[in-house]
Amino acid sequence: MTATDVQLPSAPPRAARVATWLYFGLNGFAVGMWVVHIPSIEQKTGITHSTLGLLLLVLGGAAFIGMQVAGPLVDKLGQRRLVPAAGILLGIALAGPGLATNWWTLGLTLILVGFGNGSIDVGMNAQAVVVERGYPRPIMAAFHAMWSIGGAIAAVIGAATLRADVPTEVTLALSGLLCIAIALAASRFLLEATVPDEEDADDGAPREKPPAKLVWALGALAFGLMLSEGVANDWAALHFRDILDTSVSTAAFAYGAFAVAMTVGRFLTDRVAAVVGPAAIVRWGAAMAAVGLTLVIVVPWVPVALVGWAIFGLGLAGGVPQLFTAAGNLDPRSSGALMARVVGLGYVGLLAGPALIGGLAHWMPLNIAFILPVVLCVLTFFGGPILKRAPANR
Template sequence: MTTLQQAAPPRAARIATWLYFGLNGFAVGMWVVHIPSIEHAAGISHSTLGLLLLALGGAAFAGMQLAGPLVDRLGQRKLVPAAGILLGIALFGPGLATSWWSLGLALIVLGFGNGAIDVGMNAQAVVVERAYPRPIMAAFHAVWSIGGAIAALIGAATLRAGVPTQTTLSTAGVVCIVIALAAGRFLLEATEPPEEEAAEERTKPPAKLVWALGGLAFGLMLAEGVANDWAALQFRDILGTSVSTAAYAYGAFAVAMTIGRFLTDRVAAVVGPAAIVRWGAAIAAVGMTIVIVSPWVALGLVGWAIFGIGLAGGVPQLFTAAGNLDPRAAGALMARVVGLGYVGLLAGPALIGGLAHWMPLNIAFILPLVLCVLTFFGGSVLKSQK
């Protein structure tokens, strides 16, 4: 059984972890909202940008795989702040880029930093959650969403005011660095008592279970990626709405998912993680079915909202399960599960784009629907526990 080295009171560590999740969401949001202006400043085409985004994704995956073992070796109080500082520094790059190659280098650093802090902060969230008598993981992911929303509001305001992208991103980078430095001392470390180490080594988690958790994360995050990139386009192309109205489709999904994540922990304390994953996937499948068949905007918004609520709690439960399989290798195990989930997040929009060449967009959405149904049946790999 793992004990916690109380480097700080759990409440302080919980707030610090909230800050890192918010920092990560804020940094990603600031990058995303400035993509059009960065693309213009670098003088690149949409196709070149697409290739550079693949490089960003690949660097993020590499950062996850490297950060996982380092979390276990160096400790979270060292790696998580370092990753946050790297992410803050990386925000300077895209605003300074003036060519495809300089933007590519900037995005590789940004992706690597994002991947490293993703694994590190989730591993810290697992450690903090162990110090509480109830689930608290989903709320951390909700704070990530709030960080992204704050970035979208600030980014939209600065763009409207004509503030140079370089100035905005550099300022955001400084904010991230300050938060990363200030919050690091409140993080917790997980340690193994010497008398229990031998017993722990005899019970290593089965590889099949790790891959099963990763597969479930892949499916759920693929579905999330589809909503992120295609919800608005589905409204515009299938329901024939204006661009401004189409934006409400993603808004309904994102708001519902954020609210759902704040509520998930209380529900998980009652029904257990397996029920959250399985029945959440079932609810998401119902929402996606509504999206696919609905001929009306109002009903489509309901469908996207239900889809967001259904997907809200599953991924946090999977990350918690991965981090608790073996506390001595929590970072490495989480890197595999988080990494597979991230691959799904990137692959989903691309797969839907390919399918949309052969069939209507709403029919292509059968892919995330099927994955939600499979998750309902596969979610039983998590032992239901109160």
């Protein structure tokens, strides 16, 4: 048995694949329900925008800690225990913000939300790697597409309940119960990979640990790509409103073009990755993203800018899933811990991107500040071949 062999069923684990889809959708739905209700929660608790910004940093910090705690626990306790537990914790925590009455009660609940979100993020990605090993082709990007679908469902439901004046605490509590139900129902179908013993290689020699530099290199690429994604999430609509002088309703199409293109791209990426390989997906996807955002920067015409944001989303769609897969396959003995580092660094980028662009926008026009993610995408293009040093997914 080689160093990366893992004992899995010979038939594709379809039930586990569907279950993992549900966990990704659950996570996207929970995050989406929180985001949709931020304005009403801000009003209910009486906090200012600046206080909300600080509390969002608390949430992000708690998520990062959750990732670092969950990673080793995945390896120690197993995914069939950790992933459902994280889903249940996130469901319970989701009700908290709706019950908060001031800044400190909201802060306490957001710590739980962040910790639960970070825990399930690492756990479900580790499970996705295990499920993918049972297939003859890549399937990781489709799991990430399901996260986007969950967020879209949350946006629709959240908008409907807000329009119907359903109390926020009721909506979030019921949403949390739904998350708990899904986590429990899907748990029985999860897989638990069996890894070889320390000296189970053909020559009897101990298995080597993956180079630390390779792990951090994957994390650095995830940081750059997810920072770029965060920029689009928070600044695409503002770019249309402030730079192109569009209406608020038209500005919404900027983020819409990016999000739709990214979701579609994630559903398509797996088929392409099976042909060209993960390194090509990361490299040429980053190049496509750089071209798309460059169009946004230099062309002050709404139709072209819409195309630019769509190309940007399509280019970013497949890169991060390939990096997570590579991290999870570096060493099956410590897959969770390794993924926690890469996912954690990516998450730091997702949080840092909007803040960095906001800081640069004080000194230069917003579209010029977008040069930062363009540079990071170009660096990712040149750094993408590092994936060729990672072990094959199968």
